[in-house]
Amino acid sequence: xxxxxxxxxxxxxxxxxxxxxxxxxxxxxxxxxxxxxxxxxxxxxxxxxxxxxxxxxxxxxxxxxxxxxxxxxxxxxxxxxxxxxxxxxxxxxxxxxxxxxxxxxxxxxxxxxxxxxxxxxxxxxxxxxxxxxxxxxxxxxxxxxxxxxxxxxxxxxxxxxxxxxxxxxxxxxxxxxxxxxxxxxxxxxxxxxxxxxxxxxxxxxxxxxxxxxxxxxxxxxxxxxxxxxxxxxxxxxxxxxxxxxxxxxxxxxxxxxxxxxxxxxxxxxxxxxxxxxxxxxxxxxxxxxxxxxxxxxxxxxxxxxxxxxxxxxxxxxxxxxxxxxxxxxxxxxxxxxxxxxxxxxxxxxxxxxxxxxxxxxxxxxxxxxxxxxxxxxxxxxxxxxxxxxxxxxxxxxxxxxxxxxxxxxxxxxxxxxxxxxxxxxxxxxxxxxxxxxxxxxxxxxxxxxxxxxxxxxxxxxxxxxxxxxxxxxxxxxxxxxxxxxxxxxxxxxxxxxxxxxx
Amino acid sequence: xxxxxxxxxxxxxxxxxxxxxxxxxxxxxxxxxxxxxxxxxxxxxxxxxxxxxxxxxxxxxxxxxxxxxxxxxxxxxxxxxxxxxxxxxxxxxxxxxxxxxxxxxxxxxxxxxxxxxxxxxxxxxxxxxxxxxxxxxxxxxxxxxxxxxxxxxxxxxxxxxx
Numbered sequence: 001x002x003x004x005x006x007x008x009x010x011x012x013x014x015x016x017x018x019x020x021x022x023x024x025x026x027x028x029x030x031x032x033x034x035x036x037x038x039x040x041x042x043x044x045x046x047x048x049x050x051x052x053x054x055x056x057x058x059x060x061x062x063x064x065x066x067x068x069x070x071x072x073x074x075x076x077x078x079x080x081x082x083x084x085x086x087x088x089x090x091x092x093x094x095x096x097x098x099x100x101x102x103x104x105x106x107x108x109x110x111x112x113x114x115x116x117x118x119x120x121x122x123x124x125x126x127x128x129x130x131x132x133x134x135x136x137x138x139x140x141x142x143x144x145x146x147x148x149x150x151x152x153x154x155x156x157x158x159x160x161x162x163x164x165x166x167x168x169x170x171x172x173x174x175x176x177x178x179x180x181x182x183x184x185x186x187x188x189x190x191x192x193x194x195x196x197x198x199x200x201x202x203x204x205x206x207x208x209x210x211x212x213x214x215x216x217x218x219x220x221x222x223x224x225x226x227x228x229x230x231x232x233x234x235x236x237x238x239x240x241x242x243x244x245x246x247x248x249x250x251x252x253x254x255x256x257x258x259x260x261x262x263x264x265x266x267x268x269x270x271x272x273x274x275x276x277x278x279x280x281x282x283x284x285x286x287x288x289x290x291x292x293x294x295x296x297x298x299x300x301x302x303x304x305x306x307x308x309x310x311x312x313x314x315x316x317x318x319x320x321x322x323x324x325x326x327x328x329x330x331x332x333x334x335x336x337x338x339x340x341x342x343x344x345x346x347x348x349x350x351x352x353x354x355x356x357x358x359x360x361x362x363x364x365x366x367x368x369x370x371x372x373x374x375x376x377x378x379x380x381x382x383x384x385x386x387x388x389x390x391x392x393x394x395x396x397x398x399x400x401x402x403x404x405x406x407x408x409x410x411x412x413x414x415x416x417x418x419x420x421x422x423x424x425x426x427x428x429x430x431x432x433x434x435x436x437x438x439x440x441x442x443x444x445x446x447x448x449x450x451x452x453x454x455x456x457x458x459x460x461x462x463x464x465x466x467x468x469x470x471x472x473x474x475x476x477x478x479x480x481x482x483x484x485x486x487x488x489x490x491x492x493x494x495x496x497x498x499x500x501x502x
Numbered sequence: 503x504x505x506x507x508x509x510x511x512x513x514x515x516x517x518x519x520x521x522x523x524x525x526x527x528x529x530x531x532x533x534x535x536x537x538x539x540x541x542x543x544x545x546x547x548x549x550x551x552x553x554x555x556x557x558x559x560x561x562x563x564x565x566x567x568x569x570x571x572x573x574x575x576x577x578x579x580x581x582x583x584x585x586x587x588x589x590x591x592x593x594x595x596x597x598x599x600x601x602x603x604x605x606x607x608x609x610x611x612x613x614x615x616x617x618x619x620x621x622x623x624x625x626x627x628x629x630x631x632x633x634x635x636x637x638x639x640x641x642x643x644x645x646x647x648x649x650x651x652x653x654x655x656x657x658x659x660x661x662x663x664x
Contacts, residue, residue, distance in 0.1 A: 027641075030633060031633055032629050032633070047632030048632050
């Protein structure tokens with residue numbers, strides 16, 4: 001990965017004419033400022049009488065920043081580089097609000113929030129500068145979500161379905177499989193032609209490199225953009241990451257495309273903003289976060305949605321501590337999104353993959369875009385999972401159970417095996433419906449759980465490789481409106497499944 | 503009135519900083535006696551002309567003196583600074599000329615911060631209230647070079663005729 005500081009310096013110090021950009025803007029604007037105080041991520045600058053909030057400023061020895069606040073005597077500037085800005089350094093206005101380069105040239109690239117290339121390739125071309133901080137679109141530009149967004153993970157697609165344009169929070173403890181789920185979603189959507197943008201906010205550089213390597217291997221990269229800021233970068237850069245990612249998403253939305261935007265993770269973003277605010281002597285609120293922390297995230301989340309031209313499906317990530325969903329930032333994000341998918345550490349420790357807790361996960365929009373069959377199946381399965389969970393609790397007392405309870409337990413373990421999905425194995429929703437209906441119909445009643453996984457994989461392989469079989473399954477699913485009727489059909493005519501089992 | 507007399511004699515930022523230092527010294531020794539008393543400091547460590555201006559206006563007691571000295575400091579802080587980058591070291595006469603021109607033409611509460619940079623060749627670069635203007639010879643030469651660059655390069659690259 002190229003050194004971002006060097007790339008950054010060249011972006012702000014060398015103009016196309018070869019002269020220093022500092023001299024150019026000093027001549028052009030005719031205003032100068034001097035650094036009076038350096039507070040690590042923030043500097044206080046005197047002078048610059050007509051500077052406006054959000055404007056980009058350049059320092060004499062290289063580096064740039066954005067005007068954060070205007071005080072009576074000083075201008076507060078948020079730094080975009082880790083380079084030392086000493087007291088007395090001259091500062092000049094650019095006269096422009098911060099813009100980032102946006103365009104189709106970004107597809108398949110890894111960039112930082114200022115548009116500087118982080119992969120070992122030239123700076124993206126076919127791009128133009130667009131203002132980063134924009135107001136959310138008005139209500140007349142929006143449309144009701146009407147298309148489902150398949151993640152390729154059967155548990156989510158059936159039980160906690162998502163729609164295009166939905167804002168769904170992904171929440172869970174660290175190392176509970178959230179990133180694997182998101183990568184699975186990106187692969188599933190990228191192959192369907194959606195544009196996928198992954199914003200890495202303040203994470204380790206090795207993780208960013210691994211992510212870039214992963215996408216290259218998966219060949220989904222041509223529809224993917226990674227906007228990354230590492231934990232070693234300046235706070236200003238980390239703060240800017242989700243805004244740049246959203247601006248890029250809006251560009252592709254305006255071209256009429258469906259975009260999936262992942263912000264990983266917003267709790268880190270909140271921590272960085274808290275650091276900046278406390279340095280700027282803002283009054284601390286709950287947990288020392290500033291009072292506008294809700295607004296900071298809400299103005300990003302509200303820019304996503306389903307629109308008359310295109311959609312932006314937003315999946316912000318939040319990290320919880322020991323499964324506590326009542327944290328400040330977590331509850332803020334839950335209230336501004338259209339639901340949340342909760343990754344339970346207890347389920348993860350039990351070996352469930354993905355460790356999605358269907359009882360604590362919510363989707364407020366996804367069900368309205370599901371087909372009648374899928375809606376009915378989802379309702380049935382959720383009801384069954386509740387009964388199954390209760391039955392398992394009951395067993396702890398060592399009580400003897402009747403035949404119906406034993407049936408529920410037997411079916412429940414089979415459903416568990418089905419929902420335990422390997423990483424990056426894409427499960428089409430029609431295939432999920434077929435297998436679940438088959439389970440309800442008793443096709444695998446006599447099968448041992450150890451062989452069950454293998455038989456699911458056999459059907460999946462046929463579905464993914466045999467176009468005729470895929471069409472057969474799709475036609476069957478589309479003929480039925482009710483889960484019960486599909487189950488009854490398979491009980492009578494289970495050949496569509498049985499013929500593929502060895 | 504006397505405070506204004508003293509302040510009006512400050513021409514440059516260096517003079518202001520020096521007077522500020524002297525005022526701080528006087529304030530530090532205000533309540534001391536014998537060898538380190540204010541009178542002793544005024545005799546030995548403060549410039550004569552400053553001492554001459556201040557002594558008649560010191561109050562009868564230390565509290566009044568303190569008030570007077572602090573008023574002087576406040577008035578000194580209110581002075582506005584005009585930064586002037588020039589290519590030569592100005593003489594006392596030049597400093598007087600610059601200062602009286604600025605005080606008479608613009609405002610009498612402006613002092614000059616001189617910066618010497620021979621690289622600008624001549625003229626001046628002026629910074630005041632956050633505004634910057636470049637009237638240096640360097641800028642004129644750079645602009646001229648930018649216009650004549652192609653012509654000059656052609657001239658230099660011509661091979662001598664054999």
